[in-house]
Amino acid sequence: MAVAVGVGVGRAVAFSSNPRCAPWKEVSSWESVVQVAVQPSTSGRALSWRVECAQPRGGRGRWEVCATRNEAARDQILVENDVGVFVSSNAVQAPDVEIDSSGAADGQALLSNFEGLLKKKSEEVVELNEGSTIFLVGMMASGKSTVGRVLADALGYSFFDSDEVIESYVGGLPVKEIFRQHSETAFRDLETRALRELSGANSLVVATGGGAVVRDGNWDYLRDGITVWLDVPVEDLARRVTTVGTESRPLLGGDCCDFEKAFSKLSKLMETREQYYDRAHCRLSFRDLASRLHLTGVDALTPTAIAVQVLEEITRILQEGVYIRPPVGY
Numbered sequence: 001m002a003v004a005v006g007v008g009v010g011r012a013v014a015f016s017s018n019p020r021c022a023p024w025k026e027v028s029s030w031e032s033v034v035q036v037a038v039q040p041s042t043s044g045r046a047l048s049w050r051v052e053c054a055q056p057r058g059g060r061g062r063w064e065v066c067a068t069r070n071e072a073a074r075d076q077i078l079v080e081n082d083v084g085v086f087v088s089s090n091a092v093q094a095p096d097v098e099i100d101s102s103g104a105a106d107g108q109a110l111l112s113n114f115e116g117l118l119k120k121k122s123e124e125v126v127e128l129n130e131g132s133t134i135f136l137v138g139m140m141a142s143g144k145s146t147v148g149r150v151l152a153d154a155l156g157y158s159f160f161d162s163d164e165v166i167e168s169y170v171g172g173l174p175v176k177e178i179f180r181q182h183s184e185t186a187f188r189d190l191e192t193r194a195l196r197e198l199s200g201a202n203s204l205v206v207a208t209g210g211g212a213v214v215r216d217g218n219w220d221y222l223r224d225g226i227t228v229w230l231d232v233p234v235e236d237l238a239r240r241v242t243t244v245g246t247e248s249r250p251l252l253g254g255d256c257c258d259f260e261k262a263f264s265k266l267s268k269l270m271e272t273r274e275q276y277y278d279r280a281h282c283r284l285s286f287r288d289l290a291s292r293l294h295l296t297g298v299d300a301l302t303p304t305a306i307a308v309q310v311l312e313e314i315t316r317i318l319q320e321g322v323y324i325r326p327p328v329g330y
């Protein structure tokens, strides 16, 4: 299926060319639909495009091209004066597009625009947020630490990984050793202490441990800040932990590096935990996000793209009053 996104001055209109799909809604800004970089597959003037998205460029209301979903049904894209125009939605042959390589075709420039979006969004959040801490919650390997670092850096907040804080309480003993030499309960008590201490500070981004949400009492601390659930499909989590190994994740059993085993353990954990993650102020569904952006899978979402989306959600939460900052001294 091909999807095209039109351009206009002052607003962007996105629609699907597939009659079986509901038309896309009008969007107030291009940023709502665009998250990843254009990837030209060759360089030079004649380009075969593998266009999966677009980037805002330049001034207000002037937005750049546009999207096709897959290689087999690429749209023809023209680029004129840095403004992309979709031409047709059902071209089966991938056309080589004559393009001015000094213009919109420069993937690196588009990537840096994307970084620019992160900057812009984080400035908005800093302005709105008054320093409330952002707690990322979600399953192990959902990317809380990876995305948390990007977010903290963009916002100018301090980043903390609660597992590292816990380790610092016991002389740097690794999490798996705390589980082994002490117990999971001992680890959970330290986790509660870490959350209590972190919740007393401002302007932090905290990557919580995957199980932190389960203890009711921990929510007294998590609710001091804005909570965001990074909801990654279990098969992607299993793929990630199988790739990096489960050594540091005692709940998966240090010896388990097999996808099927990891998948089964993670699925069971997810079943019991989903209801707790769902208490967060917002849920960022990676599956939905990847599909909205016509990506092949959730791992095509870069940490920067995810961070931008988290910032959009936080803006919404703050503007809609979903999160109200607790009074000082509360």
Ligand SMILES: Nc1ncnc2c1ncn2[C@@H]1O[C@H](COP(=O)(O)OP(=O)(O)O)[C@@H](O)[C@H]1O
Pocket: 138, 139, 140, 141, 142, 143, 144, 145, 146, 147, 207, 240, 244, 298, 299, 300, 301, 302, 303, 306
């Ligand atoms: N957006 C992403 N795409 C692909 N891999 C990712 C992404 N985010 C994180 N990872 C990988 O997943 C693994 C777990 O990430 P991490 O940030 O440590 O998760 P968590 O803190 O939730 O346990 C790491 O190997 C990391 O490189």
Ligand SMILES: O=C(O)C1=C[C@@H](OP(=O)(O)O)[C@@H](O)[C@H](O)C1
Pocket: 138, 139, 140, 141, 144, 163, 175, 208, 209, 210, 211, 212, 248, 249, 250, 251
């Ligand atoms: O899911 C869990 O219960 C755990 C997740 C881990 O953190 P990450 O989510 O950062 O991997 C760590 O706190 C500990 O191994 C327990």
